[in-house]
Amino acid sequence: MTAPANGPLRVGELRPSQLLHTYGVGAVTDLPNLSTMVLGLDHWELQQAAPLTEDRLLAAVRRRLGPQVTTLRTPPYLQETSDPFGDWTRVGVPVALFPRWLRCSREQCGILSPASSGLFELEEHILRPENTRYAHNCYSTGRRRPTAVPARFLVACPAGHMDDFPWQYFVHRGADAPAECTLSLVERGTTGEAANLFVTCSCNDVKARSMAEAMGTRGEQELPACRGHHPHLGTFETCDEKVRTIALGATNSWFASQLRVFSLPRAEEPLAQAVREHWHSLELLAAVPPEAAKMLLPTLACWPELEQYGVEQVWNAVRAEATAKTAAPAQQASDDEEFDLATPEWQAFTALNRYSLPDFTTEPEPVPASASAWLERVVLVHRLREVSALTGFTRIDPPEWLSPEDELIEPAAPLSKEQPTWVPCAELRGEGVFLAFREDRLAEWEKRTDVAARERTLRAAHHTWCLARGIEPRWPGIRYVLLHTFAHALIRQFALECGYGASGIAERVYARSGKRPMAGVLLYTAAPDSEGTLGGLVSLGHHNRLDPVIGQALEEARLCSSDPMCAEHDPRVHGHLHGAACHACLFAAETSCERGNHYLDRALLVETLPGDLGAFLP
Template identity: 30%
Template sequence: MRRAQLVSPFGVGAMSVLVDGTSVITAGLDHWFPRNNADLALEDFRVNDWRLEARLKVQEFRLPPDYRKGSPDDHRNEKLSVPALRFPCYSFCMYCKRLKKVPLSFQDAVRCDEPTCVGKRRFGPKMSQVPFVAICGKGHIDDFPFREWVHRSKDPSCTGVLRLFSTGGGGLEGQVVRCGYDAKNQRNERKGCGASRSLQGITTGGMKDESGEDSTFLTQQLAGRSDPYLCTGARPWLHEEDGPCDQPVQGALRASGNVYFPYVESSIFLPQKVGAVSGALRDLMKRADVEPTMTFLFTMRGKDATVAEIRQATRGAGELFDQFPDDELLAAFQDRFGIGSTGEDGDDDESGDLDIWRHPEFKLLRETPQDDELRASDPGVHAAIAGHVDRVRSVTVLRETRVLRGFARGRDNELKIAEGKALLRRRPLPPDKDWLPAYVVKGEGIYFELDSDRLAAWEARGEVQARADLIANQYGQVITDRGGSPRDISPRMVMLHTFAHLLINELVFTCGYSSASLRERLYVSRDGGRDMAGLLIYTAAGDSEGTMGGLVRMSRPDRLQPVFAAALSDAHWCSTDPVCMDAGERGQGPDSCNLAACHGCALLPETSCEEFNRFLDRGLVVGTFADPTLGYFSTST
């Protein structure tokens, strides 16, 4: 497993399968870096981004530990690993169908001890983990309550042998739990009470209880509607088998998509002062003999720290800092700790305004910054697209930090920063010691910005707003049912998002990138003080595909115009049209929040899309069959 995958999609609380077939759940952050390890050198893992640290209220970020064999002369960070626990704990025998539960910390192979399976052998056959778990909306997960389910009781007294039989049905109705049966599915009174019940309906959610509150089939039907079965509050990734929780619980397949929704916060690094700090000085600031003293100085003096005090803090590095002038050293200190920031980044825990967070990036990217961490140039705009696109930037260097700040289960709901961080560890850390797992991607990209006058005139058309309202109204209904906050799903947002997907698909085809190697980053707002209509397409993979310059070369006017033309031409017809265009007007895709957009034309891998492939419509880009002039690019070449 790559280190980046321990941030997403296999971060804290996520399940994965080891090479021997064992399903495990990634443990919490409490034991990622053992405090009693004398050879631990945290400077190898620290990552800093002053904007993101302020937003998430942490002192630093850390790369997931990588396993190192070490050497006789160097034992630093030797044999570090990310702990994981066996989950689900229930296993079943493929021969006799017996269910057996073992502890979370069990490390050996689970073997069946049924006499008919053991026979004359020393050990019984290996058992397989069950595919079923139970989840709740607060992020908890537990073993499926087989014993409670089959006995229709929250506290059954029967301790008989349970077996999970498959009766040949096409769905969960064919999976039957039985108590007091033998391996041949025959009743055996000595082995239990004889209760039997299929698993039909256990994954059903979206129900209402008698008081109108959200509920599930498992909660209402395990023991009856009059005695609802609620979540146990289990957090197995933290080795907690129970806890306080009053939420309904839903059955799920352990590999299904609704079991884990990681919340990853990302940021393009912005220097406090462009070009003021070299990359070499930033690297020196991370040295093991400098970082702790710098942090202590900031804790004690904050923004009042002087250059003399900063130089005193760097004395452990000898003369390495002498080559840098005072103003650059002070700028590096301010960059490291975010001193002098304007507070425009929307770091309030209750703030969900992405446009506030993205606006500083937008302001800097649209210019031509020249910094070791963010560098862009102006290649010009081809005359054929100049009427629609106001500016293009070749972003030759950028650094993106992606941080896991929590996760959800069941539904991709809104998650407050404090609630998400509480799921990642047993005991919260004070702000001056708090950290979150992260990884850094250095790459390149192309930035586009639409013509503001043409965009305003296009958005003012009634038919344009009416089509965008189809998506906005559907999303409003969905988010209201889930108790979330509404968003501004504007025509420019849907159009620019769809156009980003079309461009990425064309760049993948033209340049030979893999389908998941490019990502989008949208800068969209209709707020008067933060009006934005920009798009950044950049390399998402931290490998050779991200640094070879291929994407930057495509920003040249003579190369970009054919890509634009091909993307718009392909958007006029989908391989599933007229079904995609016509049927899509009633809604399709995730939450029915797409119009004319499907896998044949506009969808991307979910790792490349910011919105989980929602809010897409080719009609707002190139027009519809009924109104070819509806799209923003309808008259483009």
């Protein structure tokens, strides 16, 4: 990361995946001595931000943000060298100091003032950027000077705006503050809670004020109206929301709005797959004389991925692809077909043939004997590639956990001042296990009267929940609830067996009735390393190991430590989106669940304490 103050200054490091999931555009990044905010896309330098090819994801992003989006790009990066003053030190994601108010960490001082006031001095550390800090001259000199730490509180609103806490306004209770006065943040107690923190002013006109008065409902009444400030863009806009006080580093200060897809096979051979992935760059060569085309090949941006095959073989593959497209021109897909992210993935995982590609390697596995009555297919996914794109973010309240096909509401906060022409993305590589249910068994279960009764209960709660949030009710179907519950039960058991933490195992649920039915789950784990993961999850997919794992997962789902409260939970009472489910039995981390722990019900999977309420399995 670089801070563009008086030229780029390295202040820390982040992984590419963190720039999408944790510290994306508009997020506050907590460094050892500084607190910064990632600036909008307008400030990013694109020379070292490599384009990433993933047509399905680009189509989905364009549907959400508009047709002006032309590319997906990875964060700007230059290979690190041993030269501490090399060009690589000036390449990175731009950040700016935020919050802009600092506090002296010396207990006897505690002065509170903006960084621009001249009371604090920036100490740059070129060789150790994590040691870059602001220092206060209240005591001694040099490195012994106390560090000026970021102010502990900010204000934000549900519309996505954020601002420095109005310290002067708060302590003077809305009155104008004298120009010569200085503020201090004093702690009177040992707990560190807001009630023990007091803001004082050097003038004698006001008394010290507790930060507890800035919290909750009282804080909304005491604090000024939202200024509509987007610090990452440097803009202000009209806003009617009330601001809320939040602590620095609070998890509700930034929620990512993302889209994710898997890279799917376009051919059975690795070279043909690579040519089709980069066809938008290679198709122009088909009209060029062969000798000239071969000379131009090494100059293309995609050549590093094709170089291993040699110029001659790549040129032959380009000609073969051009001939195939001329003989059978592709039909123009409708917008809905382009945005259908689930169907192509389902077709790839359920294909009868196995794939052996760099980013998609599958192997069919026999179904465990004990599950053959309801499980149709098991596929070991030795290698997969997931690409995710950041499309916006929210504050205070997370974006509703809707499927990509349903989530058409624009996020509250934009990534750039104008409509973005590109979005940042990251790619992960990993492994997984895919399980497909028997369609005949599932369709028969859906027709049962007790299942229909349970669906009416869950659907009524879903309707109440959506109306309370002003969302159009879109029920995912009772099939989805069953498969989602099964995925969560299996994630917990997989985590005990494979060595990965439960938060590192993610799910993808494929559930749809009708003409093109789908019924299956993919449990996978992925990492930003180019080699992916080590095979611990795939090993659990072998039938001799999967059999006891599924059996134990189903047995654990029958009884929860919170029963009978969990098993007898009525979602209609408070408008919840889950039935018999809680943190003790089914809930998973946000990194694992694609629907935020919604649409879960143990009663649909196995018989629970109240009896059989529509259990799919005996």
